[in-house]
Amino acid sequence: KAGVTQTPRYLIKTRGQQVTLSCSPISGHRSVSWYQQTPGQGLQFLFEYFSETQRNKGNFPGRFSGRQFSNSRSEMNVSTLELGDSALYLCASSLAASSDVTGELFFGEGSRLTVL
């Protein structure tokens, strides 16, 4: 069974640009979450999607957005990039049985974004 796939794995952008990261969850998983990992702040929750609807959102500015498609694949977008957005962005999928129940997260290898 294929795991969570994230693309691209590495990317370099400059300040002011925007970036789109993609995540393909494990087949059958309907919940997709995104986390930002930095040395200073650790792992921080960005948002979670279930059946194309955002149902949880962390404390990040509006420059961070996401969406989920009908096949459960998800994208996150960061606009007007800042130096502080340099991080490893991790996507995780979960076999949540319903729209609320918590399931264990299965993570991808992440997309490492460097903002110059």
Place this chain on the structure above:
Amino acid sequence: AQKVTQAQTEISVVEKEDVTLDCVYETRDTTYYLFWYKQPPSGELVFLIRRNSFDEQNEISGRYSWNFQKSTSSFNFTITASQVVDSAVYFCALSRFLGNQFYFGTGTSLTVIP
């Protein structure tokens, strides 16, 4: 508010030693889940265990064991007879019973020296 504290930032042990990674959590919820994840250098977080707040039984899986104590809000992780392959960053996490939002500790970097 939910919070997870992993006071040990870095630990080094010699191969075959036992090591315990500490995790203390804060929540006002009566029902919640606790997790441990391992992050090797590749970056992918690997799920190790999930425990719900109803179940305080300790669990053992091979060389790994977990000690959940609600009275002290702790969920510690012990590796017995450590191996070089155990070298990684280990994260403890808490989630509410409903909703898939996880709160992670800052992680403990474990180095096992051959």
